Amino acid sequence: MKGSFKTIAAAFVVLGLVSMGGCGGSANAEKQNGKTVIKIQTFNNFGYGKSTSEKPGANLWAQYEKEHPNIKVEETVAASSDDARSTFNTAISSNSGAYDIYAADIAWMPSITAMPNKFTDLSSYIKNNDWMDWKVQGGKAADGKTIGAGNDIGPTAVCYRSDLFAKAGMPTDREQVKDLLGGDSATWDQYFKVGAEYHQKTGKPWYDAMGGIWGAMKTQIKESYVKQDGTIIATNSTIKNLYDQLTATTEMSAHLSQWSDDWNSQFKADNGFATIMCPAWLLNNIKGNSGDFKGWDIADVTPGGGSNQGGSWLVVPETSKVKDEAAKLVAWLTAPEQQVSTFKAASNFPSSPTAQKNPAVSGKLDPSMNNAPVGKIFTDRAKAVKIVPYTGSQYYDIDAKLGDALGRVDVTKEQNPDASWKRFEQDVKALS
Numbered sequence: 001m002k003g004s005f006k007t008i009a010a011a012f013v014v015l016g017l018v019s020m021g022g023c024g025g026s027a028n029a030e031k032q033n034g035k036t037v038i039k040i041q042t043f044n045n046f047g048y049g050k051s052t053s054e055k056p057g058a059n060l061w062a063q064y065e066k067e068h069p070n071i072k073v074e075e076t077v078a079a080s081s082d083d084a085r086s087t088f089n090t091a092i093s094s095n096s097g098a099y100d101i102y103a104a105d106i107a108w109m110p111s112i113t114a115m116p117n118k119f120t121d122l123s124s125y126i127k128n129n130d131w132m133d134w135k136v137q138g139g140k141a142a143d144g145k146t147i148g149a150g151n152d153i154g155p156t157a158v159c160y161r162s163d164l165f166a167k168a169g170m171p172t173d174r175e176q177v178k179d180l181l182g183g184d185s186a187t188w189d190q191y192f193k194v195g196a197e198y199h200q201k202t203g204k205p206w207y208d209a210m211g212g213i214w215g216a217m218k219t220q221i222k223e224s225y226v227k228q229d230g231t232i233i234a235t236n237s238t239i240k241n242l243y244d245q246l247t248a249t250t251e252m253s254a255h256l257s258q259w260s261d262d263w264n265s266q267f268k269a270d271n272g273f274a275t276i277m278c279p280a281w282l283l284n285n286i287k288g289n290s291g292d293f294k295g296w297d298i299a300d301v302t303p304g305g306g307s308n309q310g311g312s313w314l315v316v317p318e319t320s321k322v323k324d325e326a327a328k329l330v331a332w333l334t335a336p337e338q339q340v341s342t343f344k345a346a347s348n349f350p351s352s353p354t355a356q357k358n359p360a361v362s363g364k365l366d367p368s369m370n371n372a373p374v375g376k377i378f379t380d381r382a383k384a385v386k387i388v389p390y391t392g393s394q395y396y397d398i399d400a401k402l403g404d405a406l407g408r409v410d411v412t413k414e415q416n417p418d419a420s421w422k423r424f425e426q427d428v429k430a431l432s
Contacts (some may be wrong), residue, residue, distance in 0.1 A: 047346030116141035148313030307386030
């Protein structure tokens with residue numbers, strides 16, 4: 001899910017109490033009309049609830065109800081990952097048992113896997129499910145427990161403005177654009193080389209923001225900020241070289257703060273950015289910000305190799321009074337068939353290879369992206385992911401500071417790259 005990347009201020013919305021079926025609840029479980037209640041917290045749009053004419057996926061709660069007549073689910077949907085995480089942290093630290101299932105964003109998982117005793121081992125429940133190997137690892141604790149059941153993922157391609165490419169005399173066919181950017185051997189050097197040529201021809205920005213580029217770059221390093229032994233290495237040559245490479249492309253940037261009103265308005269502007277790093281979930285943002293504009297397309301390529309940005313898991317806290325029933329629901333929700341349904345309902349890309357092969361996924365064309373075969377493209381991009389970064393307890397704090405450093409160069413322009421890096425070094429030292 002995109003929760004880690006966008007924060008919207010809004011209150012929690014209770015979608016309703018939906019009667020569902022299942023095995024009987026435990027003796028201490030909350031009951032409603034004789035049915036065991038399972039409480040689940042999600043955020044943004046997981047595609048579980050009632051479908052719409054625009055998103056015709058099934059109502060999974062209603063479907064589960066037919067199969068399990070003794071269960072009732074209460075789904076609470078937070079507007080953003082940050083909102084949900086605040087409630088989650090309070091509940092887990094106080095052992096309040098507020099929810100029986102939590103949807104957990106990728107940014108939460110390091111803290112969750114670091115305290116496996118607070119969560120139910122789902123291994124025996126999800127043994128018939130299948131997820132990509134790197135997704136499985138993301139839900140495992142150091143002691144080997146699987147405490148996160150894999151939901152969606154964020155494989156990344158390059159979305160581009162075909163109208164702006166055409167005006168610049170560049171190829172617009174997505175296969176030709178893929179080749180232009182280096183094909184299966186695409187590098188950041190090649191991406192920036194093409195960007196420099198585009199900018200020289202047009203005077204227009206090649207990409208939206210350095211932060212967006214860094215979002216893909218950082219996922220291609222196994223140990224970026226912290227080594228697995230806990231050693232902080234965020235200011236070493238690996239990160240510094242990438243930082244230097246990125247900040248040397250200042251003239252190619254639109255200098256936008258992602259998720260800002262200015263950023264939103266540039267998706268269909270004549271002087272808007274020509275490319276953007278495009279996790280599967282970002283298509284919803286492109287569509288929402290483009291309206292009836294039809295200039296966007298997508299190329300099956302990722303500079304530097306594969307990149308996964310985002311994704312989520314479902315976890316069951318030990319405080320749940322209905323752990324068995326909750327774990328069974330988690331296994332069902334993350335099975336291939338339901339991942340296909342949530343893809344159709346909310347465009348959340350499946351982490352299950354079986355789901356990815358389903359014609360509803362593999363054959364999906366997107367009219368708003370020039371009928372691009374988005375199912376095939378993102379399946380290819382998921383297969384291209386070879387590295388899953390180690391994200392220790394300090395990873396996201398350090399990453400926020402690196403984002404600040406790029407922002408000072410790119411967005412506010414208050415510091416040059418060298419000065420901003422020195423401040424980053426100070427920030428990292430303060431976190432040590």
